[in-house]
Amino acid sequence: MTDEPVRVAHDSGFPPFAELKNGRSEGLAVDIFRAVVARAGIDVKFVPVSFEQRQLTLADGRADAYFPLSITPERLQLFDFSDVLVVSGASLFVRASDVPPEKLAALADKVVVTPRTGPVAPFIQKTAPAIKLVVTTDYEESLGRLVRGEAAAAALSYHVGSRIADALYPGQVLSSPHMFLELPFAVAVTKGKRAELLARLNAGIASIRADGTWHQINEHWRTE
Structure with missing residues (x-):
């Protein structure tokens, strides 16, 4: 040193x-x-x-x-x-009018957004290939697309996604308490x-x- x-x-x-x-x-x-x-x-x-x-x-x-x-x-x-x-975990985020799914399988044939940098995109591609995955630049873009109705869900770190969603879109986004991937x-x-x-x-x-x-x-x- x-x-x-x-x-x-x-x-x-x-x-x-x-x-x-x-x-x-x-x-x-x-x-x-x-x-x-x-x-x-x-x-x-x-x-x-x-x-x-x-x-x-x-x-x-x-x-x-x-x-x-x-x-x-x-x-x-x-x-x-x-x-x-x-330790954190990846979770699914949806618009406040929807019910957060407990599992990735519930989103088969639906558009899910997630940042391209990180482990979530490769995990979804490997374990839930029926999902129409769209990779984004960052959390802000993922949440923006979700709120605008361009995706059924966003797959994000539970803690990080919750903080950014509350700051940018208070009351408009819900997260599932079920984490599909430990981080x-x-x-x-x-x-x-x-x-x-x-x-x-x-x-x-x-x-x-x-x-x-x-x-x-x-x-x-x-x-x-």
Whole structure:
């Protein structure tokens, strides 16, 4: 490790996990990460980026690590991950006048939108090929298409989708409480690099889990 801060990228609009508000990095995953690096004695510099740019920050050298990124078999071929910071899940969102389906199979032959960056699109293509899947740029486009009636449902991270829907379309979108895909989020680095950083992060994660700090942060955000 060097004396230079570790540059860590995060999505600038991924509430409640990470976002940029009034020039400051905030969110559940950000608070957990701050506690981890404080415990591990790691100096970091946050690099907020747009949704579609998040994984590119490692390839183009803007950052040494990225979080929170969901762990998938495909991504494990490209990245090494820390231990899990926080767990979410993918859920189905519909217009308020509709009833959210419990399962993907209920949407066979219907249009479902989801962002192209992330694990949800490949999962739907593999497990529910009868769905007419339309990939979008980001959460905002997916929800916009849903509200305009261009799709029967949007497949999104439950926590992130709920926050963005409430902000952009209050009262117009409902989410299913049933999650069809578990999404464990962690810190990602380019495969084969930064092994020492991951080891120190994992030690910090274990420490805040052991003394209850991790639980306290989660409980705080549960009421936000």
